[in-house]
Amino acid sequence: MDEEIYMLALILGLLIFLGIHSTRLFAADWREHQVQRMGLTPWKAIYSLVSLIGLVLIVWGYGQARLSPEWLWVSPVWTRHLAALLTIPAFILIVAAYVPGTHIRARVGHPMLLGVKFWALAHLIANGTLADLLLFGGFLAWAVALFIVLRRRDRLAGITYPAKGVSRDLIAIVLGIVAFGVFAMVLHGPLIGVRPFGG
Structure with missing residues (x-):
């Protein structure tokens, strides 16, 4: 069960991290709308926070999954x-x-x-x-x-x-x-x- 949780965390982290890093390409209009709505600095702060959450999930999930490969x-x-x-x-x-x-x-x-x-x-x-x-x-x-x-x-x-x-x-x-x-x-x-x- 734990292994499934670790793998899920890894997959979720990848989706979050790679997803937020693809917004300029695959969701350019949505990204521009968010920047105009909230301002560039708040958008960058949210972008960084989401990226960090994704990265933490990747590191934790991968690190734990490696213990029971x-x-x-x-x-x-x-x-x-x-x-x-x-x-x-x-x-x-x-x-x-x-x-x-x-x-x-x-x-x-x-x-x-x-x-x-x-x-x-x-x-x-x-x-x-x-x-x-x-x-x-x-x-x-x-x-x-x-x-x-x-x-x-x-x-x-x-x-x-x-x-x-x-x-x-x-x-x-x-x-x-x-x-x-x-x-x-x-x-x-x-x-x-x-x-x-x-x-």
Whole structure:
């Protein structure tokens, strides 16, 4: 019974978190109406609160479900190393979303979503429980769908993201690698309960 509760919390958290992060795309008119009705700052506060609730449910549900895993497949040990390798570009892409004027953004348009795809795929390769499939599969499906739709909108609207110099890309790459190192070596174990490189 407890396992069902944990899985339900994970699914509900995913629906809430990914749902609120899709309002600009799939419910743009409703979002605009809410912003006009209550103001941008209250909307952002509610948006952040709903996102936090979803994230807490995801973390709690996934963390508890991992204690009694329901295995769908067992990945070879080497996939952990492949997952770590794929996570490096994920961090670089996510950082590039916040560094203006990179060639990375000019090329892919939405590096955050591409980074989420790398992250989710990497973890799907190395993990084979039902909770893993729901969490990483959910994020992967969401990122793929959103990336396709946004790229299509960019093309139709003629939107481009001009690059301002290679130095911006170097900043994104260095910060991304540093962030990966800190998270993988220091934070992943205490927060997730798994140390990617053992120890």
